[in-house]
Amino acid sequence: MISAGVGGRQLGGDLAGAAVVVVVIPRRRSRSIQSTAAGEALRCGGGGIKNAWSLQGTRPAILASRSFSSAAKEMTVRDALNSAIDEEMSADPKVFLMGEEVGEYQGAYKITKGLLEKYGPDRVLDTPITEAGFTGIGVGAAYHGLKPIIEFMTFNFSMQAIDHIINSAAKSNYMSAGQISVPIVFRGPNGAAAGVGAQHSQCYASWFASCPGLKVLAPYSSEDARGLMKAAIRDPDPVVFLENELLYGESFPVSAEVLDSSFSLPIGKAKIEREGKDVTITAFSKMVGYALKAAEILSKEGISAEVINLRSIRPLDRATINNSVRKTNRLVTVEEGFPQHGIGAEICASVVEDSFEYLDAAIERIAGADVPMPYAANLERLAVPQVEDIVRAAKRTCYRSSSLAATA
Amino acid sequence: MALSHLSSTRSNRLLRPLAAAASSLCRPISTSTEPLVIETSIPFTPHKCEPPSRSVETNPQELLTFFRDMATMRRMEIAADSLYKAKLIRGFCHLYDGQEAVCVGMEASINKKDCIITAYRDHCTFLGRGGTLLEIFSELMGRQGGCSKGKGGSMHFYKKESGFYGGHGIVGAQVPLGCGLAFAQKYNKDENVTFALYGDGAANQGQLFEALNISALWDLPIILVCENNHCKDVNLFLLLDFLRLFFTLLLLWNRVLNGWLFGRWHGHC
Numbered sequence: 001m002i003s004a005g006v007g008g009r010q011l012g013g014d015l016a017g018a019a020v021v022v023v024v025i026p027r028r029r030s031r032s033i034q035s036t037a038a039g040e041a042l043r044c045g046g047g048g049i050k051n052a053w054s055l056q057g058t059r060p061a062i063l064a065s066r067s068f069s070s071a072a073k074e075m076t077v078r079d080a081l082n083s084a085i086d087e088e089m090s091a092d093p094k095v096f097l098m099g100e101e102v103g104e105y106q107g108a109y110k111i112t113k114g115l116l117e118k119y120g121p122d123r124v125l126d127t128p129i130t131e132a133g134f135t136g137i138g139v140g141a142a143y144h145g146l147k148p149i150i151e152f153m154t155f156n157f158s159m160q161a162i163d164h165i166i167n168s169a170a171k172s173n174y175m176s177a178g179q180i181s182v183p184i185v186f187r188g189p190n191g192a193a194a195g196v197g198a199q200h201s202q203c204y205a206s207w208f209a210s211c212p213g214l215k216v217l218a219p220y221s222s223e224d225a226r227g228l229m230k231a232a233i234r235d236p237d238p239v240v241f242l243e244n245e246l247l248y249g250e251s252f253p254v255s256a257e258v259l260d261s262s263f264s265l266p267i268g269k270a271k272i273e274r275e276g277k278d279v280t281i282t283a284f285s286k287m288v289g290y291a292l293k294a295a296e297i298l299s300k301e302g303i304s305a306e307v308i309n310l311r312s313i314r315p316l317d318r319a320t321i322n323n324s325v326r327k328t329n330r331l332v333t334v335e336e337g338f339p340q341h342g343i344g345a346e347i348c349a350s351v352v353e354d355s356f357e358y359l360d361a362a363i364e365r366i367a368g369a370d371v372p373m374p375y376a377a378n379l380e381r382l383a384v385p386q387v388e389d390i391v392r393a394a395k396r397t398c399y400r401s402s403s404l405a406a407t408a
Numbered sequence: 409m410a411l412s413h414l415s416s417t418r419s420n421r422l423l424r425p426l427a428a429a430a431s432s433l434c435r436p437i438s439t440s441t442e443p444l445v446i447e448t449s450i451p452f453t454p455h456k457c458e459p460p461s462r463s464v465e466t467n468p469q470e471l472l473t474f475f476r477d478m479a480t481m482r483r484m485e486i487a488a489d490s491l492y493k494a495k496l497i498r499g500f501c502h503l504y505d506g507q508e509a510v511c512v513g514m515e516a517s518i519n520k521k522d523c524i525i526t527a528y529r530d531h532c533t534f535l536g537r538g539g540t541l542l543e544i545f546s547e548l549m550g551r552q553g554g555c556s557k558g559k560g561g562s563m564h565f566y567k568k569e570s571g572f573y574g575g576h577g578i579v580g581a582q583v584p585l586g587c588g589l590a591f592a593q594k595y596n597k598d599e600n601v602t603f604a605l606y607g608d609g610a611a612n613q614g615q616l617f618e619a620l621n622i623s624a625l626w627d628l629p630i631i632l633v634c635e636n637n638h639c640k641d642v643n644l645f646l647l648l649d650f651l652r653l654f655f656t657l658l659l660l661w662n663r664v665l666n667g668w669l670f671g672r673w674h675g676h677c
Contacts, residue, residue, distance in 0.1 A: 096595070122595065128625070133584050133618025140588015143573050144523070146595060167578050168585055176566040177557035180573070 072255055078248040080222035081111050084229035085149065087261045089119055092147060095233060096123040098138055099151025099188075108153050109189065109248055135161035135186075139168045142184040147233060152188035155204045155242065162207075169238040170213030185232045190218070190242035191285065191336045192384055198372035203337030205284070208240045209314040209346070215267055216314040218242045220288040221252040224311055227265030235267065242313075244285045270317035272324070276306035279330040279394045282321060282347055284310040287334045287385065294390035303398055313343060321347060322354045329360040330397035334390055339367035364393040438468040474516065478508040481532040484541060488531065488548060497548045500577075501562050504532040510635055511536045514603060521598065523571040525586040526605040528563035529635075530575045533605070537572035539565065580613030582606065583632065587619040590630035601629040609640035 075083075089095045096119075101108045103116040103126040116124040127134040131152065138148040152158045158165065165186060172180045191203040209216045215237055219225040225243070232239040257263055273288060274295050283291040288309045295305040306324050310317065325331050331351055333344035344365035351363060369383040395401050445463050452459035485505035492501040504511075507529075514524070515536045526533050531544055539555060547554025548562055555565050556575075564575040573589060576582040586604025593600050610616060611634060623630050 125626075128618075128621060130618035130622065132615040133587075133622050136581065136584020136615060136619060137588040137591055137622060140525075140573075140585035140590075141592040141595070142588070143568075143585065144589050144592030144596075146592045163578055163581060164584065168576070168581055172574075175556060175560045175564040176568075176574070177555075177559050179556075179566045179568045 072253045073259065074251040075222040075254045076249055076251050077222050077225045078111055080225035081229055081243070082113055084226045085112065086115060088230055088233040089115065089123065094145065095147045095149065096125065097149045097151065098125045098127055098134055100127055100129060100153050102126060102151050109245060131157050131160035132164065135164040136168065138184055139164050139182060142182045143180055147183045149185045149187060149233065152186065154200055155188050155190040156200050156202055158186065158204065166211055170211050173237065174213060181236050182238045183236045185239045185241055187241035187243060189245040191244055192373060193245045195375060195377065195380065197375050201373035203335070203368065205242055205313050205337055206342045209343065213238065214314060215239045216242065217267065218284040218310065218313055220285055220309050222254050223252065223258045224265065226258055227263055228311060230264040231267050234264065242285065247286055265311065268312045268315040268317055270311055270320040271309045272306060272320070273309045274307040276304035276328065278304045278328055279332060279397050280306045280308060280324040280328045281332045281334060281390065281394065282308045282310055283334040284313060287336055290385065290387050291334055291390055293387045294394065297387065297391050298394050303394060305394055316346065316350065318350045318354065322351060325351050325355050326358045329358055332364045332366060332390065332393045332397060334366045334385055336368050336384060339365060339370055342367050361397040361399065364397055366390055366393050437472065439472065441467045441469050443467055474512050477512050477536065481508040481535060484535065484544065485531065491548065497562065499561055500528065502529040504529050507635055507637060508532055510633070520570045522600045523573055523589045523602040525573040525582045525589060525602065527579065527582050527607065527610065528577050530563070530565050534565040534567060534572060537567050537570040539567055580606065580610040580616050583610065583616045584619035587623045587628055587630050590623070590628040593629055601631055603631050603633055605633045605635055607634065607639060608636045
């Protein structure tokens with residue numbers, strides 16, 4: 001596994017002999033608690049109101065008391081996206097959907113299931129396989145004031161249309177000095193799926209996030225998916241919405257606030273999924289799940305990891321990341337994409353610019369291997385970050401790595 | 409006016425015979441609004457449709473406004489050319505002189521709710537849509553008073569309230585965008601159309617055919633206007649290639665000739 005960052009540090013050795021606070025995690029802190037809103041409150045900082053609470057205007061105490069009576073609803077990411085698009089389309093007649101297989105086929109990944117039946121062929125349009133053509137048409141419609149949602153079957157195909165995303169959509173507001181606004185959403189699965197090979201597995205977060213004029217969002221849970229999708233559709237600027245194919249089927253608990261049709265999440269705010277005090281781990285999309293698993297493993301070894309779900313890649317929530325690093329003094333960035341010029345590199349630079357004196361160890365970058373995605377299952381597993389890699393990197397920042405071999 | 413000035417200067421002995429004729433050459437220009445029917449000179453070549461009528465109804469006053477607009481556009485482009493050569497306009501400056509009739513003719517038949525989108529040769533199209541000369545020259549020279557506040561430049565003029573959507577630097581990109589504008593007009597059930605202008609270079613772009621295909625499938629109210637100014641045909645690099653070819657052939661011919669004349673075939677070639 002190739003992980004960028006400074007190689008394993010041998011100094012200090014194992015601090016097992018020193019006074020280590022052993023955090024005994026009761027067995028309750030597992031999936032069963034996570035499936036209730038109270039569990040969510042505990043997981044996100046034990047009911048601390050001062051915490052970055054994602055649901056606007058909600059006090060955790062109320063949720064905690066309410067949820068003991070009944071389990072909170074669970075929703076898959078797929079249903080979350082479908083319901084968000086459905087609600088926004090019914091609220092605003094200018095919103096329409098365009099992409100390959102979004103209509104008759106009910107969506108290549110069934111995200112847009114039932115929408116053609118509900119809104120008709122004028123608002124849910126199946127296109128031929130012409131990304132450059134239909135993306136240009138979507139941007140032109142946005143110029144005129146409509147609110148298109150353009151689906152790419154995967155973001156690998158967005159490269160066919162990237163001229164329209166960057167030059168026609170992202171830059172127009174600036175070049176026209178505010179005359180032309182482009183309220184468009186480009187959405188689709190991003191990053192590696194399973195066994196689809198090199199041309200269908202790239203993560204485009206850093207490509208889009210480097211371009212001024214775009215907003216780039218990457219949800220993880222169903223709450224993220226609903227809230228960020230609604231925010232993206234309502235936003236007057238072009239938004240690139242990076243989903244993940246392997247997350248579509250995963251279920252997450254959602255509270256009543258999340259299910260409300262006026263729910264939305266602010267763009268540019270990260271969420272602290274798990275509070276900790278020893279090391280900060282930043283991640284987005286599928287890697288948040290891996291980071292949370294790594295945090296569990298680390299907590300058994302006495303390292304309390306703080307997991308930040310970025311949610312918004314551009315604008316990046318530098319404040320949340322820096323405040324966390326100032327608290328923990330160590331940082332591990334996790335992403336699925338290629339390491340060079342990636343999201344981790346940007347976070348690293350931002351922390352060095354803003355919180356250099358607070359760092360006690362070099363920042364570790366965990367990223368995908370610097371190689372086109374291989375097909376063979378064992379090679380594919382090696383090319384994408386795994387939970388063990390995150391654990392090893394976190395230990396390296398805590399000077400707890402045990403041998404050179406472990407850092408390979 | 410120019411002729412009367414000439415007749416008053418001293419060194420016009422040569423012109424004196426003409427001066428007498430000058431006043432008879434100055435005709436008053438008609439501003440009547442009486443309808444006039446003009447037959448256009450070049451017939452249309454239709455493809456799978458009925459050609460429109462070649463008779464156009466207009467009047468002298470309207471024709472005069474067309475002329476005034478076109479003359480203004482021509483003078484504006486020539487001035488822009490001088491400014492560009494004086495390096496007061498930086499980067500790119502694509503001129504529309506010679507093509508003025510296209511945008512003036514288009515404007516004559518549409519209203520401001522119809523949309524126009526074009527590529528980077530947009531100075532005159534912008535003027536036709538209601539832009540002012542001050543806005544144009546300010547933008548070209550990067551001043552705040554420009555239509556895009558100096559942030560766009562020659563290739564990025566916009567006037568959304570008059571239905572002018574730019575002003576695009578990527579060859580061919582404006583065609584799918586124009587089809588998108590037409591899509592929005594159809595979606596909103598406006599009774600308006602969009603004109604997407606492009607050139608002989610953009611005619612080769614794949615995205616143009618993609619957009620055309622979708623427009624035909626979805627029956628969009630789009631009119632594509634190809635302005636073939638042959639700009640793609642001769643360019644500097646092409647010229648250099650021809651020059652290089654020419655001189656290579658000249659050199660070869662020289663050697664062949666020398667070889668034949670002086671019989672030096674043996675140690676050569």
